[in-house]
Amino acid sequence: MTRPWRSAGARAALGTLALLALAALVAPLLLPDPAAAPDPLGARLLVPSLAHPLGTDALSRDVLARLAHGTGISLRVGLLAALVAGALGALVGLGAAAAGGLADDLLMRGTDALASIPRAFAVLFAVAAWPGMPLGGFTLLLGITGWMAVARIVAAEGRRMMAGDAVAAARALGAGRRRIILRHLLPNAAGQLIVATALGVGEAMLLEAGLSFLGAGVRPPTPSLGTLLHDGKDALAAAPWLTVAPGLVLTAAVLATNRLGDALRDAFDPRQR
Amino acid sequence: MAGWLARRTAHAAVTWAGAVVALFLLLRLLPGDPLASAADLPPETRLALAHLYGVDQPLLTQLGHFTAGLLHGDLGTSVLYGRPVVELLAAHLPATLLLGLAVLLTDFGLAWWLGNRLAARAGSRADRWANRALLAGHALPPYWLGLLLIWPLALTWGLLPAAGLADPLLPAGAGATRALDVARHLVLPWLTLTLTTLAVPLRHHREAVYETLASDWVRAARARGVPEGEVLARHGARPSLGPLLALVGAWLPMALTGSLLVEGVFAWPGIGWLMAESVGGRDLPLATGCAALGALAAIGGMWLADVLHRLLDPRVAA
Amino acid sequence: MTLLSVEDLRIAFPAPGGAVHPVDGVSFTVDRGETLALVGESGCGKSLTALALLQLVPPPGRVVGGRVRLGEVDVTALRGEALRAVRGRRIGMVFQDPLTSLNPVLRVGDQVAEGLVAHGMAQGVAARRRAVELLREVGIADAEARADAYPHQLSGGMRQRVGIAIALAAEPELLVADEPTTALDVTVQAQILELIDQLRQQRGMGVLLITHDLGIVAGRADRVAVMYAGQVVEACPTAELFAAPAHPYTRGLLASVPRLTGPVGRLTPIGGTVPPPAQWPPACRFEPRCPERFARCASERPTLLPAGDGHVTRCWLAEPGR
Numbered sequence: 001m002t003r004p005w006r007s008a009g010a011r012a013a014l015g016t017l018a019l020l021a022l023a024a025l026v027a028p029l030l031l032p033d034p035a036a037a038p039d040p041l042g043a044r045l046l047v048p049s050l051a052h053p054l055g056t057d058a059l060s061r062d063v064l065a066r067l068a069h070g071t072g073i074s075l076r077v078g079l080l081a082a083l084v085a086g087a088l089g090a091l092v093g094l095g096a097a098a099a100g101g102l103a104d105d106l107l108m109r110g111t112d113a114l115a116s117i118p119r120a121f122a123v124l125f126a127v128a129a130w131p132g133m134p135l136g137g138f139t140l141l142l143g144i145t146g147w148m149a150v151a152r153i154v155a156a157e158g159r160r161m162m163a164g165d166a167v168a169a170a171r172a173l174g175a176g177r178r179r180i181i182l183r184h185l186l187p188n189a190a191g192q193l194i195v196a197t198a199l200g201v202g203e204a205m206l207l208e209a210g211l212s213f214l215g216a217g218v219r220p221p222t223p224s225l226g227t228l229l230h231d232g233k234d235a236l237a238a239a240p241w242l243t244v245a246p247g248l249v250l251t252a253a254v255l256a257t258n259r260l261g262d263a264l265r266d267a268f269d270p271r272q273r
Numbered sequence: 274m275a276g277w278l279a280r281r282t283a284h285a286a287v288t289w290a291g292a293v294v295a296l297f298l299l300l301r302l303l304p305g306d307p308l309a310s311a312a313d314l315p316p317e318t319r320l321a322l323a324h325l326y327g328v329d330q331p332l333l334t335q336l337g338h339f340t341a342g343l344l345h346g347d348l349g350t351s352v353l354y355g356r357p358v359v360e361l362l363a364a365h366l367p368a369t370l371l372l373g374l375a376v377l378l379t380d381f382g383l384a385w386w387l388g389n390r391l392a393a394r395a396g397s398r399a400d401r402w403a404n405r406a407l408l409a410g411h412a413l414p415p416y417w418l419g420l421l422l423i424w425p426l427a428l429t430w431g432l433l434p435a436a437g438l439a440d441p442l443l444p445a446g447a448g449a450t451r452a453l454d455v456a457r458h459l460v461l462p463w464l465t466l467t468l469t470t471l472a473v474p475l476r477h478h479r480e481a482v483y484e485t486l487a488s489d490w491v492r493a494a495r496a497r498g499v500p501e502g503e504v505l506a507r508h509g510a511r512p513s514l515g516p517l518l519a520l521v522g523a524w525l526p527m528a529l530t531g532s533l534l535v536e537g538v539f540a541w542p543g544i545g546w547l548m549a550e551s552v553g554g555r556d557l558p559l560a561t562g563c564a565a566l567g568a569l570a571a572i573g574g575m576w577l578a579d580v581l582h583r584l585l586d587p588r589v590a591a
Numbered sequence: 592m593t594l595l596s597v598e599d600l601r602i603a604f605p606a607p608g609g610a611v612h613p614v615d616g617v618s619f620t621v622d623r624g625e626t627l628a629l630v631g632e633s634g635c636g637k638s639l640t641a642l643a644l645l646q647l648v649p650p651p652g653r654v655v656g657g658r659v660r661l662g663e664v665d666v667t668a669l670r671g672e673a674l675r676a677v678r679g680r681r682i683g684m685v686f687q688d689p690l691t692s693l694n695p696v697l698r699v700g701d702q703v704a705e706g707l708v709a710h711g712m713a714q715g716v717a718a719r720r721r722a723v724e725l726l727r728e729v730g731i732a733d734a735e736a737r738a739d740a741y742p743h744q745l746s747g748g749m750r751q752r753v754g755i756a757i758a759l760a761a762e763p764e765l766l767v768a769d770e771p772t773t774a775l776d777v778t779v780q781a782q783i784l785e786l787i788d789q790l791r792q793q794r795g796m797g798v799l800l801i802t803h804d805l806g807i808v809a810g811r812a813d814r815v816a817v818m819y820a821g822q823v824v825e826a827c828p829t830a831e832l833f834a835a836p837a838h839p840y841t842r843g844l845l846a847s848v849p850r851l852t853g854p855v856g857r858l859t860p861i862g863g864t865v866p867p868p869a870q871w872p873p874a875c876r877f878e879p880r881c882p883e884r885f886a887r888c889a890s891e892r893p894t895l896l897p898a899g900d901g902h903v904t905r906c907w908l909a910e911p912g913r
Contacts (some may be wrong), residue, residue: 497761
């Protein structure tokens with residue numbers, strides 16, 4: 001494995017993410033309560049000023065505070081959803097590879113079937129079926145609909161391992177399936193698993209924002225990059241900063257996580273570009 | 274070929290059936306109440322409703338009814354519109370296909386044209402900047418870009434319509450005027466989707482051509498004096514069609530989902546817009562129908578990609 | 592009459608410790624109607640030399656010195672259309688692996704016709720007809736039908752016949768064959784070499800036959816140039832090479848060729864292998880592996896010295912007065 005932080009792009013990506021995470025952590029201490037409206041009537045859609053660097057929204061709330069808060073929530077949702085997807089993908093993929101034969105075939109067919117439902121549709125569908133879904137449920141759902149690609153990658157790697165001498169030797173020494181998965185398949189597929197999970201963060205963030213933008217994700221008044229965009233849409237002509245600021249943060253965050261994923265890929269497999 | 278086609282088609286059908294069953298189970302296993310929208314009604318009415326929709330039956334019986342209906346092309350009745358789901362899907366499909374097809378043609382046309390040229394100049398300044406621009410486009414949330422385009426082009430300057438498929442005030446039957454009107458409505462959603470989706474086909478194609486250009490047969494073609502333009506097209510790009518063909522398959526579902534949010538921003542009355550409507554209105558039969566159609570598009574797309582691959586690549590068929 | 596003359600050709604590749612020269616001052620000539628065999632182990636620079644004739648050295652490598660003259664033309668100075676007019680038209684090239692050097696998604700007939708079209712020698716139906724003729728000429732039975740086949744549908748020997756038809760399409764004056772039989776079965780090897788020789792006689796072409804296998808040189812080449820570590824170390828008429836090899840490296844090569852006819856494996860002539868270009872000794876490059884080395888070999892770079900009529904060798908043993 002070569003060092004993933006060699007390229008300037010990867011370092012810039014890491015810096016961007018660190019900055020966003022830091023802002024999300026510190027902002028609540030310095031900025032006004034994101035739910036508080038300084039003056040319910042007089043402070044609607046204020047133009048950016050010293051008191052409100054990014055202005056206020058239609059409910060007179062400070063946009064910078066909501067943005068900092070929302071960034072944190074979006075990052076957390078994206079990260080947790082990607083971790084859930086990575087864990088499920090590893091479980092199914094390695095399980096299928098270790099089981100082999102008919103079980104492998106059936107598991108992968110099932111994975112194909114689930115993967116065929118477009119992810120945004122699947123999440124929307126579940127949101128329709130579960131009114132009042134809490135934030136945790138939504139995050140979990142993003143993960144549950146995103147593991148199939150990971151499972152395919154991990155299963156392919158696992159199958160290669162299963163056919164190799166190392167597993168045959170371990171078997172000859174009496175290793176059980178669990179031990180083979182944990183000691184042989186998982187360490188070998190770890191690189192690909194990490195890369196796929198990292199690339200899944202940006203994807204989940206985009207999905208969160210998109211669905212929240214439609215009003216079917218994170219529920220107001222909780223701020224997230226998607227709900228901020230949702231709030232900004234109706235005042236696009238009067239207060240474009242409501243739309244521009246969260247969109248920029250989202251784009252930067254997604255670009256940074258994707259760049260990081262690419263850097264990890266290069267690090268694990270320098271041959272592939 | 275015939276035997277292969279039959280097997281491939283059967284595989285696609287089984288996969289779709291699996292997806293639909295998964296949707297059905299998801300619907301019933303989630304903690305939500307299928308009759309949530311009728312929560313205020315008196316208990317006896319709720320019971321009657323439950324009976325009408327069949328949700329009082331055991332899970333397997335429900336699945337049986339659902340599958341039987343599906344086989345007859347019956348996806349139930351929309352709660353929101355009071356019309357058969359199949360009818361609603363059919364009514365909104367053309368708008369989605371129009372948008373999807375327009376994006377498909379531009380994306381793949383540009384991927385081929387520009388991808389070939391960038392591959393031939395790999396590592397050049399143009400190649401590096403194009404790559405950066407594409408990555409940025411790929412990271413842009415499409416609906417956000419849509420809003421950014423609407424703001425000056427539609428709201429401030431009024432150059433293009435911001436929403437809808439056509440001007441409802443236009444008299445019916447005005448053929449050319451109407452076509453122009455639809456085209457004007459198409460511009461912003463088309464531009465938004467193209468800018469955000471171009472990266473994937475273009476980068477894949479560029480990469481494939483770049484690798485192929487290092488192959489022995491490209492050197493051999495140069496050695497016999499083949500002009501550079503033909504070396505690029507016939508010996509570089511032709512054998513590298515694989516990734517583009519595979520992505521054609523991904524385009525069918527993209528037309529439905531990628532445009533899900535864009536259709537929302539531009540009030541483009543397609544399947545994505547319908548899906549969003551169904552969620553807002555808690556219209557479960559309609560949501561199921563949309564999701565099943567999405568799965569069908571994804572599976573059909575993969576089927577199409579495999580068939581195209583087999584038809585166009587002499588190495589596969591044998 | 593001299594057709595091709597390569598003079599002091601140098602090819603450089605960038606490397607961490609400064610540029611390396613896998614081809615370092617190579618000179619030879621090929622006459623019309625003559626076959627010159629360029630012989631050496633893999634890594635000696637013979638294939639790069641062949642590619643340099645058509646300016647096909649893979650980047651980042653490039654020709655940094657010397658000239659390639661074809662008749663009156665300096666090929667190394669050509670650019671653009673003028674270069675394209677030489678490729679295939681004046682110099683035809685047969686590659687080592689016919690499977691990878693044929694486009695897998697193009698019918699072989701089209702690939703033969705391509706050379707004709709590229710040089711404006713035929714178009715459309717006429718090009719197709721000529722392509723089928725060429726396929727027949729290189730001994731492909733049922734050429735009309737084979738022209739519509741894709742490369743993977745043909746056998747290895749058949750593919751190399753297609754490769755030869757492609758090289759011959761635009762009637763070049765010089766045919767460069769880079770290890771044309773290495774990827775083929777032993778039984779097919781002789782047929783392909785026979786075909787090349789026969790076509791040379793019919794067309795009066797010059798042939799540059801590049802090979803690692805001295806066994807196929809006897810009886811087919813008029814003259815032989817032996818390469819080692821980016822340099823020609825010995826050049827002479829074929830008969831003389833077998834009768835009186837002057838360079839210890841050539842003697843080592845010959846010692847490893849089976850005298851009886853039969854399958855010939857890869858050569859492992861002398862202990863060790865050709866070192867990579869960055870590790871070539873400063874004086875005689877063969878010195879570390881040479882069984883006959885003496886003090887001067889490690890200190891002074893040998894030049895090409897005469898060793899008989901039309902016979903040169905890059906070895907201090909051949910210096911007069913020794």
